[in-house]
Amino acid sequence: MWLCSACEFKFNNTDEKDHRSIAIHRFDRLESRYLTTGDFSALQQMNTDYPIETRTLIENVLNLGDVNESDINSRLLNYFQDALLQDVILAVDSQYVDMSDISKLMYKAFRRLGHAIPSIPIPEIYTQIGAFNQSIVVGDGMIGISLDKYLGNDFGPYAKFYNQQQRATMTRENIVPDCISFYLLSYYPAPMGKNEKETLRLKAVHMGKVMWAANKLTDSHIFQTAYVDRVEQFMKKHKNLPIKQLMELEDGGFMN
Template identity: 25%
Template sequence: MIKKRVSEFLIICIIGCIWGCKNRENDSVSETKSITLERFDQDLQKFISGNMSDTARFIKEYSDFLPIYCYGILNLIQNNPQDSLYSKTGLNKFFSNSAIKKLYKDTESEFKTTDDIESGLSDAFSRYSLLFPQAYLPRVLTHVSGLNQSIITTDSIISISLDHYLGASYPGYQNIYNPYQLPTKERSRIPVEVMQVLLYTQYPQENENKTLLDEMVYEGFILYTLQQLFPQKDIGEILGYSDNNISWCKKNEHAIWDKIIRQRHLFSTDLLLKNKYLGPAPFTSPISPNSPGRIGRWIGWRIVSEYMERCNCSLHELLEYPIDGEQILKVSKYKGKG
């Protein structure tokens, strides 16, 4: 039944192209959504130190996030339901650690101002509202996690762990992250990664039997949408690829596609194999040790780019349906050529 619905939708989509489907939003937006980061990290320190005049207001204002932060992110032990939130025992212990003190101090120094991040998010949220009129716009908070998850999302909140974005050369990262991970630690990555998490959250793919092609195409739609939200960024910036990575992909595009086909990986549902193509890694092992990691995402973006050239339809409608990679590939006419 789902397959039939998707096929019917694609037929409508193709007919729509003939009559002139909805055009892409241009590079200007008529109404800007103003995004202000809520500095939970700074308010929390006032709360812990006792320098906050209205602790009840703090607890109420962050009531949806504070338990998640204490018990989900920091993994504080909850001996008493009130203990870590009100007597601050667990929070004091966490922030008394010398390594965390240093990390927090460096984070607050790097993020004294966040105008650039707020500007990038405001512009992206404005475009997002045009592309996805029914989507919600969450509150955007900031926190320090001790290098736990970089971005946390709930039904109504996205919170950014600022200590993940202190720069690729930050000394504290050198013995924690692999070299291929360091380029993702720049503050300039924050707006893109926030919007990426929002897209994953609002448009998840529920099908448990997804093929590699299905997942590559889904990732391709995410990347293509991010291009519309950040038209000033090229695909390399959005992917976190270097110029050399992009150059390698373009030069070897046909060989990449040919190898995926020859190895009969395209319709595999094997989780380990899919992770080799799509998961963070120094290179994509089924392709070449010279390739960048997550090359399946780049191929997915190429397929979706060709598809959208032939059927420039609403991203909102496309992402609402379960992704049928085989149908999208067929319409795209993608053959592994740039």
Template identity: 25%
Template sequence: MRAVKILFLLAVVITLFSGCKHNPLKVDISDIDKEVEVVPFDEGLFSLEGKDTLQAFVELSNAHPDFFNLYTYRIIKIGGIGDEQFGELMKAFITDTMIQDVKALTDKEFSNYTKLEKQLKKAFKYYSYHFPDKELPTIYTYISGFNQSVVTAENIIGISLDKYLGRNCGYYQQLSTTPQYKVQNMHKNKILSDVAFAWGITEFEEPNAATNLLGNMIQKGKLMYLVDAMLPAVPDSFKIGYTPQQLEWCQMNEPQMWTYLIEKEMLYTTKRMNIVRYINDAPSTSGFPLDSPGRTGVWIGWQIVRQYMKKHPEVTLPQLMANNNYQKILNDSGYNPE
């Protein structure tokens, strides 16, 4: 009996240790000194209410010259500070009843702003670990009036905090331009992966490099692997924006999806509509069952890249991001889900 008990305990220990998979992306960043700057731009903007606005806007513009025009031209789209009606339009924006209410909701949702700031800084320390020579962006947070969630420009990332107020935010139900499947990702746990993915597109994606579905899948898969590297402790569901049920569906149906793409000769299709149906966000993937999520092509590309990097530990993240030989990545990955 004693021998049986010892064997049983050994079996339990082996099972526990075999289940603990080492994540090679959980690297030591304690010695990384470079740190991204996070600027709460909305605090500066809304503090100007009731002041000599045009002069105050000029001062705010001087304080943030690289971001101010991006904000006024591209995000809230009211033009530039030199335009005749700029002061009135800006004043109307920050005093608007809805915007004021949204600002209050945002302040409540992000009352622990320091936590978000620390998370962003940590993500970019991981980025600096892999890309020590790359310049870090400055990150600005703000109220956009429900415009783009994340915008990027040269050395700039902008985050619309009012696009991350939670799935149950009443305003999201009123936005006719925002379908319900997108609303499921409008919560603060999605900010980090949205930022990492958007920055990856800005820094590494070559728009004309991928000409067929396979190329697009692996191109997006590389970006998802960059998200892995910047956010090694974040759950996959938050990284790709799936519910736990959708993620489980992909894991359970991975072999069937891959077989379908091969049998239907989809991997090398260059038809835009065929590429879009597997790559773009949607309530489900056309051609797959209705309970499938959208962007399943991105998810499969992500698994291919993960398998490639697991099989080739000598490949660095910069080498991966520079490799646009998508067919070779597939071949060298040995990807064959069963």
């Protein structure tokens, strides 16, 4: 038997009028300054003001080595001297001069998440340039947004590496839903099955739940898959089921 909350999706009417925002720390600006000019003061500020972000970028996103290695700064700088990556940095600088719209949407989404699952804290959010690696990184109560993965489906260099379906997800509009979905996944990871086939099925079901929840929390329809549609049909039959309980349902028996 499910314990239901009748007001789960009836978000406050003042939500749309709320213009508050979540601070997004612009680590990418210091990164850009160092990678385009070699400005040592920018590198120093990266290491002093953003030590976790710098370590994550170097060790986990770019996989350049240990952040404490003697030549790691030169390796980072040289890595981005490729002409394509320099163009990417310039595109990020141009397209993301202002992120106030994203900050406001982020506030609304995480406010809703806080109402839906109060035990999940609001994370620290920062931006970076990750050379087409991971779109979103989550860890230590932080979310890192790789702006190089959100330059628009018509950004020329993407065509060399991504198909049309992938490029359609690499837009400014995808940032907030992606942050919510990856953050939810960090608290509700996909289960493992007894074999590869079962694991794939469980993962598909689980991702359908996560994406459906992200759509609701961002008041969007960014994620559109067959499993999202199945969750939508399930939730129409269980209109009062809270997001928290949806996420806690066992994927193995869900929607059989």
